[in-house]
Amino acid sequence: MTEVATDAQLVSRCRRGDQAAWNELVERFSRYVYAICFQAFRLPPHDAEDVFQEVFARVYQHLERLRSDEAIRPWIAQLTRRLCIDRLRSGGREGAVDVDELEPAVLDETLANIDEALTVRACLDAVGDPCREILDRFFCRDESYKAIGEALDMPAGTIASRISRCLAKVKAELEGRS
Amino acid sequence: MSGYDEQRIAALLGLLPPPPEGWVHAAQELPRARAEIAGLVARAEEDAAFRALVVADLEAALEAEGIEATPSVVAALRTRLTAD
Numbered sequence A: 001m002t003e004v005a006t007d008a009q010l011v012s013r014c015r016r017g018d019q020a021a022w023n024e025l026v027e028r029f030s031r032y033v034y035a036i037c038f039q040a041f042r043l044p045p046h047d048a049e050d051v052f053q054e055v056f057a058r059v060y061q062h063l064e065r066l067r068s069d070e071a072i073r074p075w076i077a078q079l080t081r082r083l084c085i086d087r088l089r090s091g092g093r094e095g096a097v098d099v100d101e102l103e104p105a106v107l108d109e110t111l112a113n114i115d116e117a118l119t120v121r122a123c124l125d126a127v128g129d130p131c132r133e134i135l136d137r138f139f140c141r142d143e144s145y146k147a148i149g150e151a152l153d154m155p156a157g158t159i160a161s162r163i164s165r166c167l168a169k170v171k172a173e174l175e176g177r178s
Numbered sequence B: 001m002s003g004y005d006e007q008r009i010a011a012l013l014g015l016l017p018p019p020p021e022g023w024v025h026a027a028q029e030l031p032r033a034r035a036e037i038a039g040l041v042a043r044a045e046e047d048a049a050f051r052a053l054v055v056a057d058l059e060a061a062l063e064a065e066g067i068e069a070t071p072s073v074v075a076a077l078r079t080r081l082t083a084d
Helices: A007-015 A019-040 A045-065 A069-089 A104-127 A131-140 A145-152 A156-177 B006-013 B021-028 B030-046 B048-056 B058-064 B071-083
Strands: none
Touching: A007 A019, A007 A045, A007 A069, A019 A045, A019 A069, A019 A104, A019 B021, A019 B030, A045 A069, A045 B021, A045 B030, A045 B071, A069 A104, A104 A131, A104 A156, A104 B006, A131 A145, A131 A156, A131 B006, A145 A156, A156 B006, B021 B030, B030 B048, B030 B058, B030 B071, B048 B058, B048 B071, B058 B071
């Protein structure tokens, strides 16, 4: 099992000007922000990139204002949602959906799933490598057994069983947190 | 956090693909970029001709200083300059 800094620990280190902590914080929440922009609000790539950068710029700028270090995750979620809505209301770029086209129930469900996915991702980080690498390549990067085997120097024929074992480890980690 | 099966875990993992590396890198560089912006603004405050150059083309001024002109960095520079 890998020792992973809590969100609060990371925030505290960022406040002290620790660049490595900031890098880790961006890494930890980058997929979350990206998923909210793309999957929940279906922003076109240029709008998504602007919102993505604006979210982290505001997080960095206002880190001191955060009431509780543990609140970083809901704060980032709320900030991202607000900036996505602002972007859509301002017209967005070509290809942006009309904000009124977003079905509230569907949007809420997508956001809830993304939030749940981040919890699962945290468990995957806790399980550590090689499981993190294998599951990330297969489920998040859509790589084949062959590509994963080559990248990680493992026989391609063993990847399926490794994926299965790694999923069981993530499940155990999730259950351990319940 | 109970009731997860492997299929659900796999589906949830698939919801979080990585963003383009350049986006992540630019966000990670924010603290450094902000420090560099502070230096650029300080120079602009002392040198009116340099300030005019910066105001005329924020992106070019940033690039000339080796700072990546992402939208948030440009906006931060604009805010700093108009606040002064």
